[in-house]
Amino acid sequence: MQRRTFLKRVSTASSLMALGALPAEAFYGAEELTRITIMHTNDMHSRIEPFPMDGTRYEGRGGVARRAAMITNIRKEAEHSLLLDAGDIFQGTPYFNLFGGEVEFKIMSKMGYDAATFGNHDFDGGIDGFERQMPYANFPFVISNYDFRNTILNEKTKEYLIFEKGGVKIGLTGVGIELKGMVPKSLYKETQYLDPIKNANRVAKMLKKELDCDYVICLSHLGFKYDEDKVSDHDLAAQSRDIDMIIGGHTHTFLDAPVVVKNKRKKPVIINQAGWAGIVLGRLDLVFERNKKNKCVTCQNQLIG
Numbered sequence: 001m002q003r004r005t006f007l008k009r010v011s012t013a014s015s016l017m018a019l020g021a022l023p024a025e026a027f028y029g030a031e032e033l034t035r036i037t038i039m040h041t042n043d044m045h046s047r048i049e050p051f052p053m054d055g056t057r058y059e060g061r062g063g064v065a066r067r068a069a070m071i072t073n074i075r076k077e078a079e080h081s082l083l084l085d086a087g088d089i090f091q092g093t094p095y096f097n098l099f100g101g102e103v104e105f106k107i108m109s110k111m112g113y114d115a116a117t118f119g120n121h122d123f124d125g126g127i128d129g130f131e132r133q134m135p136y137a138n139f140p141f142v143i144s145n146y147d148f149r150n151t152i153l154n155e156k157t158k159e160y161l162i163f164e165k166g167g168v169k170i171g172l173t174g175v176g177i178e179l180k181g182m183v184p185k186s187l188y189k190e191t192q193y194l195d196p197i198k199n200a201n202r203v204a205k206m207l208k209k210e211l212d213c214d215y216v217i218c219l220s221h222l223g224f225k226y227d228e229d230k231v232s233d234h235d236l237a238a239q240s241r242d243i244d245m246i247i248g249g250h251t252h253t254f255l256d257a258p259v260v261v262k263n264k265r266k267k268p269v270i271i272n273q274a275g276w277a278g279i280v281l282g283r284l285d286l287v288f289e290r291n292k293k294n295k296c297v298t299c300q301n302q303l304i305g
């Protein structure tokens with residue numbers, strides 16, 4: 001979908017703004033608006049350094065130093081921001097094989113990540129290996145469809161989180177992919193996979209109806225969309241009622257602009273994914289009207305780097 005079409009579909013303001021011609025601030029006094037900038041990554045796969053200069057497709061791209069600088073710059077101009085990751089932090093370079101995830105978690109902590117969810121590769125050091133690295137992560141892990149009760153991760157993850165930014169309440173949950181057939185059971189052990197759509201809907205409803213959230217984001221490692229019969233972000237969006245945005249991973253999908261899918265209430269759900277390996281940083285700017293039930297006015301996507 002073209003960026004222009006995207007803006008047209010999600011915007012609730014005038015047609016001028018829908019065409020992207022003018023920023024939301026042109027229609028409202030700046031003091032009536034709260035802007036929240038969502039930055040996100042997925043499938044970082046232990047890519048601490050940029051890709052080597054070896055003539056391959058992504059040579060010289062990515063790397064945590066460059067990303068950290070971008071994030072710092074965005075935070076300087078962003079009124080409010082969140083930094084999120086949709087899983088598969090681990091596996092892909094010797095940094096993981098040698099240090100088991102410590103480097104990845106320490107760097108993400110320094111960058112100020114607010115939360116992450118689980119990818120299948122985050123079990124590659126075993127569920128015990130993951131737990132051993134958790135003290136290096138100063139951010140929480142959010143997931144609604146893995147039941148960790150009979151594992152070492154019992155009560156060490158969150159079903160949801162709530163962030164208050166400039167008077168707007170953002171609810172966050174997460175969903176993971178079915179591990180059976182993808183990860184050896186010896187690694188995930190007694191983790192029970194639960195229906196992602198059912199559980200994301202259950203938590204999103206609670207966030208909106210009981211916990212008074214204005215906006216609900218779901219981190220997802222289900223994957224963008226499949227030809228075969230396999231649950232994806234598209235399915236989750238179409239079958240949801242209270243989720244406003246899905247930040248995805250797993251399929252390493254690069255998007256020029258977020259995709260919009262109508263939910264069960266015929267309301268738009270924004271789906272975005274930022275490729276993989278930290279080659280790009282996902283960015284979505286949400287503008288909420290203050291004093292008008294904090295409605296999302298416009299969202300713009302920007303893939304950087």
Ligand SMILES: [Zn+2]
Binds near residue numbers: 088121221
């Ligand atoms: Zn994955």
